Amino acid sequence: MLITAQELQELMEEVEQEDPIDFADLPFNDKELRGLISNHVCDMAAKLENFSEEDKHLTLLAVAAKLVLENFVLHLRLLTKYGVPVSSDVQTLLRELRNKK
Secondary structure (H helix, E strand, C coil): CCCCHHHHHHHHHHHHHHCCCCCCCCCCCHHHHHHHHHHHHHHHHHCCCCCCHHHHHHHHHHHHHHHHHHHHHHHHHHHHHCCCCCCHHHHHHHHHHHHCC
16 A cells, blocks of 8 residues: 555645535534544555556546536536526536437
8 A cells, every 4th residue: 555544644635725615513523533534545545455456447447537527416416406596607518418319
């Protein structure tokens, strides 16, 4: 493994300085959540050790794409639930997606 769970957690914290996560009123400690996720991701990465470099790369891209999509969907659900208008860029994207059906 090229990185420890602790190092990954520290990298997450650095990234969050530029783009903080809103933990709102979740009943969890944000540092503990980062630790839990860091451990989980490192465990997942360890399972890829026997994969070829190309397969590792493709797997990580697929996981990242899934997480971005999941985050997008959850964000839209929250905006919709609370009646918050979405930006014109998001409206354009959603319109394009609807038109492709």
